[in-house]
Amino acid sequence: MCLGIPGELLEVRDVKGLKFGKVRFGGITRDVCLEYAADAVAGDYVVVHVGFAISKIDKDEAARSFAVLEDLGQTGELTADMAEQLLPRSGPWPGEEDP
Amino acid sequence: MKHPDPPPFSDCPIPISETEEILLGHGSGGKLTARLIESVILPALASPALEALDDQAVVSIDGTRLAFTTDSYVVTPLFFPGGDIGDLAVNGTVNDLAVGGAKPLFLSLSFILEEGLAITVLDRVLASIRRAAARAGVSIVTGDTKVVDRGKGDQMFINTAGIGSLRPGVSLSSRRVRAGDAILLSGPVGDHGMAILSTREGLDLEGQIQSDTAPLHELTAAILDACPDVHAMRDPTRGGVAATVVEIATRQRLGIEIDEGAIPVRDPVRGACEIFGLDPLLVANEGKLVAFVPQNASAGVLRAMRATPLGAEAVRIGTVTEKHPGFVVVRTLIGGERILDLPFGESLPRIC
Amino acid sequence: MKYLDEYRDGGVASSIAKTIAETVTRPWVLMEVCGGQTHSIVRYGIDRMIPPEVELVHGPGCPVCVTSLEMIDKAHAIASRPGVIFTSFGDMLRVPGSRGDLLTLKSRGADVRVVYSPLDAVRIASQNPAREVVFFGIGFETTAPANAMAVYRARKEGVGNFSMLLSHVLVPPAMAAILQAPGNRVQGFLGPGHVCAIMGYREYESLAERYRVPIVITGFEPIDLLEGILMTVRQLETGRAVVENQYARAVTRDGNPAARALVLEVFEVGDRKWRGVGSIPKSGYKIRYEYRMHDAEKRFHVEEIATEESSLCISGQILRGLKKPSDCSAFGTLCTPQKPLGATMVSAEGACAAYYQYGRFLDSASLPAVTAQAPTA
Numbered sequence: 001m002c003l004g005i006p007g008e009l010l011e012v013r014d015v016k017g018l019k020f021g022k023v024r025f026g027g028i029t030r031d032v033c034l035e036y037a038a039d040a041v042a043g044d045y046v047v048v049h050v051g052f053a054i055s056k057i058d059k060d061e062a063a064r065s066f067a068v069l070e071d072l073g074q075t076g077e078l079t080a081d082m083a084e085q086l087l088p089r090s091g092p093w094p095g096e097e098d099p
Numbered sequence: 100m101k102h103p104d105p106p107p108f109s110d111c112p113i114p115i116s117e118t119e120e121i122l123l124g125h126g127s128g129g130k131l132t133a134r135l136i137e138s139v140i141l142p143a144l145a146s147p148a149l150e151a152l153d154d155q156a157v158v159s160i161d162g163t164r165l166a167f168t169t170d171s172y173v174v175t176p177l178f179f180p181g182g183d184i185g186d187l188a189v190n191g192t193v194n195d196l197a198v199g200g201a202k203p204l205f206l207s208l209s210f211i212l213e214e215g216l217a218i219t220v221l222d223r224v225l226a227s228i229r230r231a232a233a234r235a236g237v238s239i240v241t242g243d244t245k246v247v248d249r250g251k252g253d254q255m256f257i258n259t260a261g262i263g264s265l266r267p268g269v270s271l272s273s274r275r276v277r278a279g280d281a282i283l284l285s286g287p288v289g290d291h292g293m294a295i296l297s298t299r300e301g302l303d304l305e306g307q308i309q310s311d312t313a314p315l316h317e318l319t320a321a322i323l324d325a326c327p328d329v330h331a332m333r334d335p336t337r338g339g340v341a342a343t344v345v346e347i348a349t350r351q352r353l354g355i356e357i358d359e360g361a362i363p364v365r366d367p368v369r370g371a372c373e374i375f376g377l378d379p380l381l382v383a384n385e386g387k388l389v390a391f392v393p394q395n396a397s398a399g400v401l402r403a404m405r406a407t408p409l410g411a412e413a414v415r416i417g418t419v420t421e422k423h424p425g426f427v428v429v430r431t432l433i434g435g436e437r438i439l440d441l442p443f444g445e446s447l448p449r450i451c
Numbered sequence: 452m453k454y455l456d457e458y459r460d461g462g463v464a465s466s467i468a469k470t471i472a473e474t475v476t477r478p479w480v481l482m483e484v485c486g487g488q489t490h491s492i493v494r495y496g497i498d499r500m501i502p503p504e505v506e507l508v509h510g511p512g513c514p515v516c517v518t519s520l521e522m523i524d525k526a527h528a529i530a531s532r533p534g535v536i537f538t539s540f541g542d543m544l545r546v547p548g549s550r551g552d553l554l555t556l557k558s559r560g561a562d563v564r565v566v567y568s569p570l571d572a573v574r575i576a577s578q579n580p581a582r583e584v585v586f587f588g589i590g591f592e593t594t595a596p597a598n599a600m601a602v603y604r605a606r607k608e609g610v611g612n613f614s615m616l617l618s619h620v621l622v623p624p625a626m627a628a629i630l631q632a633p634g635n636r637v638q639g640f641l642g643p644g645h646v647c648a649i650m651g652y653r654e655y656e657s658l659a660e661r662y663r664v665p666i667v668i669t670g671f672e673p674i675d676l677l678e679g680i681l682m683t684v685r686q687l688e689t690g691r692a693v694v695e696n697q698y699a700r701a702v703t704r705d706g707n708p709a710a711r712a713l714v715l716e717v718f719e720v721g722d723r724k725w726r727g728v729g730s731i732p733k734s735g736y737k738i739r740y741e742y743r744m745h746d747a748e749k750r751f752h753v754e755e756i757a758t759e760e761s762s763l764c765i766s767g768q769i770l771r772g773l774k775k776p777s778d779c780s781a782f783g784t785l786c787t788p789q790k791p792l793g794a795t796m797v798s799a800e801g802a803c804a805a806y807y808q809y810g811r812f813l814d815s816a817s818l819p820a821v822t823a824q825a826p827t828a
């Protein structure tokens with residue numbers, strides 16, 4: 001279980017004594033409770049589950065472990081930042097050039 | 100441990116009707132809807148036109164071929180980002196005619212209103228009906244109004260029926276879909292369903308996603324101009340693109356392959372689908388079209404679709420095949436495969 | 452989307468799959484513990500990409516599926532009362548108890564609402580002071596901090612009409628139960644990434660040591676899962692049995708202490724029934740006595756409702772990979788996806804549901820593996 005999606009923290013604010021933040025997921029933003037990610041600041045990525053940030057993404061760790069994956073083979077120059085621009089598009093279908 | 104015999108699936112008794120009463124899921128476009136139609140409605144009313152289960156019927160009057168369709172509109176909330184029940188009721192019926200290859204001409208309009216509904220609400224809906232009808236080039240020629248007791252209707256239900264003239268020479272039906280056909284999609288999926296869901300369930304995304312409700316008659320005309328021999332067109336509403344392709348695969352005993360990476364999804368819809376755990380393929384659309392086109396015509400049809408405003412982002416998403424008849428297989432983003440299946444009822448946000 | 456798209460890259464995925472194939476020299480049985488991981492495996496067709504030597508047994512599933520009949524019957528009883536607004540995560544609404552599911556109850560007029568976050572339920576309560584607002588608090592450890600916060604805030608802000616029907620399950624006791632079972636086939640685990648984001652993975656270290664079983668804490672994206680499988684297979688092939696952390700970008704050994712502290716302020720560990728399996732000692736949370744006014748079981752006096760799990764259901768053995776759905780006498784007759792008895796039929800990805808949907812076609816060579824891989828013995 002446990003759908004948890006990483007999003008970018010845009011701003012932090014206080015609502016009735018609780019720490020909240022606006023988090024961007026793709027093209028939408030949503031309010032998220034930051035009580036359990038108290039050290040997160042704007043620009044950080046947090047993993048969000050049922051409206052709560054349950055952990056802050058460790059950017060260095062992500063970069064390091066992705067480098068390990070790159071070593072595995074064909075990942076080439078793909079980096080986390082580049083992936084922002086990656087659109088799920090596949091090539092032309094067999095027997096047909098794209099119009 | 101040993102299991103000497105293959106499991107006895109072939110004689111697995113699948114009950115025909117598992118429920119004795121109507122559930123919300125029977126209207127969701129998922130499996131329950133399909134079962135209700137096949138095990139309750141069709142046996143009672145069997146006729147060749149009904150059995151095609153296309154979005155419209157083709158009838159002939161003194162040699163003139165007409166397309167005829169009807170649909171009821173039940174939506175909470177009545178007004179949602181990008182539209183309301185009024186333009187939905189016009190566009191939905193216009194689209195059912197258009198995807199049958201017809202030029203939509205006349206609509207009927209029936210209201211079932213709940214006692215206590217504010218007249219200003221009705222005014223707003225009527226204004227948007229007028230606008231939508233003008234945009235689609237149809238006339239509303241007959242109508243009816245009934246009022247039910249407070250609590251017996253959810254503010255307003257609308258039924259529309261529509262008649263359109265069929266283009267000479269075209270014959271569109273899911274029965275004509277053949278192995279080898281290319282499957283084309285007119286644009287990004289999931290906008291309408293996510294706009295409704297995010298508003299209705301208080302999911303706090305108000306206004307960030309707009310419904311795509313729109314009339315498809317210009318797009319379908321452009322497609323038929325490019326290729327009068329298109330085999331079938333559908334508008335993937337309830338149950339999304341998945342319901343459309345699964346229904347055709349199952350009923351026509353054909354295999355369908357879909358390339359997940361080719362499915363366009365707008366950024367906001369994508370983000371919302373991720374956080375609520377929904378598959379964009381299963382989310383409703385109100386202004387999209389799926390066309391089944393002979394392989395050699397697909398490039399030309401795509402070009403024609405892209406030249407229209409509603410088809411600017413059209414793509415080929417898959418192929419009809421002789422393999423795995425009755426099943427839709429999705430080639431996933433990472434190159435794996437899965438069987439595309441419909442949920443029993445409507446998709447709900449999940450935490451798991 | 453950053454931190455999602457790069458973990459769904461086809462090129463990386465196939466190179467990891469290739470490495471798994473090069474690494475494996477004999478058959479291994481792995482279990483992914485968490486239903487979210489199962490979902491990704493099925494959704495992306497990962498089970499079709501890895502070599503046949505690696506068998507994935509789907510684990511106890513998700514908290515929605517394992518929620519006991521009894522709890523759903525309690526939810527039914529509470530939601531049926533006049534004046535109650537019953538709130539829940541969406542996926543819980545369709546799970547049938549012995550008197551049907553909550554969606555059906557809603558269509559008969561009960562006020563049942565989907566919320567995305569438990570705090571939304573508290574907000575509904577403060578906006579409707581004259582109504583009783585109940586939230587169905589289910590989940591693994593991942594969801595516990597959110598549910599605990601809702602109860603904590605309700606008390607702090609004096610939202611006296613808010614209460615929670617709590618049915619939390621804990622992962623390590625379930626893993627221990629699987630490992631202790633006679634005839635256990637599972638040789639390695641993909642550990643539940645988001646559970647460990649909260650709990651850390653010290654508990655898993657003692658499991659790995661005690662049962663000599665490799666556990667790789669794994670994320671949820673396809674590349675996470677493939678890498679987790681590779682790391683587990685590497686351990687098995689080299690005879691190691693330790694905890695490794697594939698999901699280091701989101702999980703640390705200590706987890707999230709702030710979240711755990713609030714969970715333990717509001718909840719305490721207790722026994723819990725699992726659907727189709729029965730009671731597992733110390734495998735769930737209960738609301739502490741100090742917070743009893745927000746405990747819906749006490750508030751609505753439904754504690755005495757007791758529903759026996761079906762004696763026919765063998766989903767416990769199916770979960771452990773010991774039996775097949777076709778071994779069950781209820782399969783396809785008394786137990787169907789619309790009237791499921793055990794968790795493995797509730798979840799669309801559960802072994803029983805997958806067999807029900809696709810079993811007839813399992814031998815068709817042109818088809819991808821069906822949603823759940825059949826446990827074979």
Ligand code: SF4
Pocket residue numbers: 727761763764765766769776779780781782783786787791792793794795796797803
């Ligand atoms: S078929 Fe139903 S009753 Fe039998 S093991 Fe599976 S879930 Fe349990």
